[in-house]
Amino acid sequence: MPTEQSAQAPPGHPDAARPGTRVFTSTRVEQLMARVLGIAVLIFGAQAFAFALMPEEGIAGWAVIAYRLFVFVPMIAVAVASAVQRGVRVTSVVFTIVYLLALVIWPFYSGFAFGGAAGEPWVWYLLTLATACAAVVYTPAWAVAYTIAAPVLFGVVRSLTPTGVLNPHIGLLDAVYGIIFGMIIVVLAVLFRQAARRVDTARDAALERYDRAVRAHAVEAERVEVDALVHDNVLAALQAAERAEGAEGERAAVVMAQRALDELRASGADPDPGETTVTLREMASRLAIAARMMEREFTVQSTAEAGVVLPQHVANAMGLAAVQAMVNSVQHADGSALGPDEASRVARTVSVSSAGGVPTVEVHDDGVGFEPASVPHDRLGLRVSISERMTTVGGRADVQSIPGDGTRIVLRWDPAEQREGSGA
Secondary structure, three states: OOOOOOOOOOOOOOOOOOOOOOOHHHHHHHHHHHHHHHHHHHHHHHHHHHHHOOOOOOOOHHHHHHHHHHHHHHHHHHHHHHHHOOOHHHHHHHHHHHHHHHHHHHHHHHOOOOOOOOOOOHHHHHHHHHHHHHHHHOOHHHHHHHHHHHHHHHHHHHHEEOOEEOOHHHHHHHHHHHHHHHHHHHHHHHHHHHHHHHHHHHHHHHHHHHHHHHHHHHHHHHHHHHHHHHHHHHHHHHHHHHHOOHHHHHHHHHHHHHHHHHHHHHHHOOOOOOOOEEEHHHHHHHHHHHHHOOOOOOEEEEOOOOOOEEEHHHHHHHHHHHHHHHHHHHHHOOOOOOOHHHHHOOOEEEEEEOHHHOOEEEEEEOOOOOOHHHOOOOOHHHHHHHHHHHHHOOOEEEEEEOOOOOEEEEEEOOHHHHHHHHHO
């Protein structure tokens, strides 16, 4: 249900060669720049296309069609790739190369039209678009090189005539304008990426500190528990043994020592499944109450058989994991691309069953779905609150989701597996 893309560094990103690097904000910035690039293609491309439709005297009809297709097809591909967020890098690189080739061909195609004359050829309106593509997909050094090379080449082509160079100042002014405008785009792209990397670095550092704090807290809690056991039981048993007088005192010391050992063993063991139990039907009722408190409507269905019970700690873990799955569905299943009416039509169900005596809870929605393998490791809801929570009590969580086809999270706890594990 998460809608974000994979948190790996985008192609061309300085951190792309560092596996496992978290670039959540950088990915968002890359997506934003790709969408802005698509908008620029529509604006500048429409302007250039309008001028390209004007009659071009002295040029064969087939040459006009071929040249326009050669230039505009890669440009349209960039717009489509930006809209679907796929292949932006490849299509942009192709367009930047095609534009340079189009400039080289232009004098021979047009018969040196506009050479040193007033007015601008329609390929001029694509110069900014080509430098913008370079700024978005190239590394800073290559982007700067292209932003200088493309306007300079245009300035040269702009001043060429069959007999030489005419009014070179016109081409020079166009080149300078193109370089200035292109450099502004390159600088903005670099600044946005640097800011995003700083945010990602700070975010990673905060997550690392949080992880260390959680581990330290767990160690401290365990130390306090052991210290209490040692103080209340072990030391008391040792003192009783030291002060024991006669057979009755020695027997009392032995009993206290045995009790202290039992307490220490119990502190490191899993909770006793037989201490407290909860029926599966009771847990279904609790989930129904939790579902009514959600911001979206859930249909709760229960086919749990009577007499199917779970240990208290297992019921707690499975219930909390199911609630987290419902929260994830509420937060992510609608998808940012859906309108309010479409979002309200997302169907959500919680099914509780006990087929084969295996307590099972299934949380399903037909929302936007997601790619489970692309969920960043630092997203704790799915990994910790659902999967690891079930693993801790001996159960398992099966996450099934396909982008565009909804999400199904199945929680199971098999008593037979627990008995086999205990017997082993």
